[in-house]
Amino acid sequence: VRDGTSSQCEVPRDPRYPDCASKVDWMRARWTSDPCYAFYGVDGSDCSFLIYLSEVEWFCPPLAWRNYSTTPAALKSSAKRQAAFRTDLGALLDQVGTGKESLSFMKRRIRRLAAQWATAAQRLDLKLRRRWREQKKILVHVGFLTEESGDVFSPKVLKGGPLGEMVQWADILTALYVLGHNLKISVSVKELQGFLGVPPGRGSCPLTGPLPFDLIYTDYHGLQQMKQHMGLSLKKHKCHIRVIDTFGTEPAYNHEEYATLHGYRTNWGYWNLNTRQYMTMFPHTPDNSFMGFVSEELNQTEKHNIQQNKVKNMAVVYGKEASMWKGKEKFLEILHRYMEVHGTVYYETQRPPEVPAFVKNHGLLPQQDLQQLLRKAKLFIGFGFPYEGPAPLEAIANGCIFLQPKFRPPHSSLNHEFFRGKPTSREVSSQHPYAEQYIGRPHVMTVDYNNSAEFETAVHEIMRMK
Structure with a gap:
């Protein structure tokens, strides 16, 4: 071993390092279980165990006969540098x-x-x-x-x-x-x-x-x-x-001991972080931090052009996977009575059977083309999934009204498969609660899609809006 004799490598009894002896015993039995120990110079001797446990880990006291006077270059603090804005990406x-x-x-x-x-x-x-x-x-x-x-x-x-x-x-x-x-x-x-x-x-x-x-x-x-x-x-x-963390982590799920004792343990969560270290897509809760995303800014000319080119009876459906369209025929029929319905549903060769024949399906569009479609449309309509995505805000920024379903009862990890296992019990009252609560009418309308009369009234109202 590097320096050290067996007499210098007796396991110290120091009350400030109560785990030292048990860690040395563990190393004696298990040091070959991971090659990383040998990488740090452990060779099976007590001296190598003590050097490792005092210098690489921190379970044993520093050894008096080791030379600690030189500071490794890595530990020297580097000078602080100024952050300068960059515009070339x-x-x-x-x-x-x-x-x-x-x-x-x-x-x-x-x-x-x-x-x-x-x-x-x-x-x-x-x-x-x-x-x-x-x-x-x-x-x-x-x-x-x-x-x-x-x-x-x-x-x-x-x-x-x-x-x-x-x-x-x-x-x-x-x-x-x-x-x-x-x-x-x-x-x-x-x-x-x-x-x-x-x-x-x-x-x-x-x-x-x-x-x-x-x-x-x-x-x-x-x-x-x-x-x-x-x-x-x-x-x-x-x-x-x-x-x-898109949907957020509540304290009950983050605290390992509490989560284990009270049935909040999930596949995620229980990391014992400060809950402000979790950063969400939308500002759901003061427990977490809000990270967000960016939404495009339109200049006055673009806003004017969008308003001039809006097609008053054009709706675009929020749902690019055919599976999202299953069981939606009833209210799509109502919408079709008043508006031309457009979709951007992915397909390989044949038109997906879930998409009604009256829908003009453009297939999956590049983002630029989707923006152009939204700039023409009056309505962007959600089917209830995906939850809390950025697309409704992009549609609203492009002058669309967002129509979305109200959930009765609200969806949560207690009653809905999608949220099961997520480290939150938050109840989601609609497809996009942020849009519902913080933007609201006239840009966002939230209605019960199971109530045909309520849905049709909302479509009427949208048609009347300038």
Whole structure:
């Protein structure tokens, strides 16, 4: 062993380190269970165990005969750098990478909104009067896009699946980049390990050095992967993590002991974070933080052109997968009496049988073309799913009225399969409660679709609106 004789390596009895002896016993029996111990110099001797447990982990006291006078370069604090706004997104697009349809979707969104991001950056720079801001080192690990989590979203991008999460992640990446932070992006466990300095092995040991980031943005999949590969370091660095969590996490589900004792334990949750570290798509609750996404801004000329070109009896259905149209014939028939109904439903060769013959189906449209369709339409109508996505706000921004179903009773993890297992008991009163509560009439109308008279009255009212 590096230095040290057996007499210098007796297990110390120090009340400040009560777990030292039991940890040495554990190492004697199990040090070969993970190659990471050998990576840190453990060789089966008590000296190597004590060096490891005092210098890599923190269960034993520092050894008097070890030389601690030199400070490793990694521990020297680096000088703070100023964050400068960026308006050219080329380097970000290169960083996002290729090889997944989901990444291509995110890059298309970043490109499409590039000019608006540049304008927003210049505006904020003036508002802040060019004040000094610290450049943060930030890792963004998009766990749900990793192969290890199943990457369920990439195959759905071209088949009409919900894209709300990808919209939000594209906007988070762009916002952090435009604000001038030092950004690293990871969409695989291998990249995550490399960025964090994970030692080779099975994840039992801490990181090889200090955490190289001020902040880590991830999701529940990424959090699970970090737990698997960071060992004790995750607990040590928890406060640096921000979890992008669409529907939110309530305190009862976050507190491990409470969740276990009171039946709130789910596949997610129970991480014992500060609940403000969970960041949601919409501001559901003061328990969590609100991250959001961006909605396009139209200038006065665009707004005027949209109003001039609106087709008064044109409706677009919010639902790109054929399965979303099942059982919706009754109220679609009512809508068809008054309006021309358009769909953007994915199909390969044959028109989906779930889509009625009177619907003009454009197939799955690129985002730019969908925007043009929304700019012509008067009505954007939801079927109840997907919940709380960005599309209704984009439709409203393009001058549409959003018509959506009221849920009686409200949907929640207690009565609805989609929410089952999610770390919240929040009751969702409509497809988009935020639009219902904070935007409301005349831009948003929420009605009971099971009540034909109420639905038809709403359509009448929409037809009369200027």
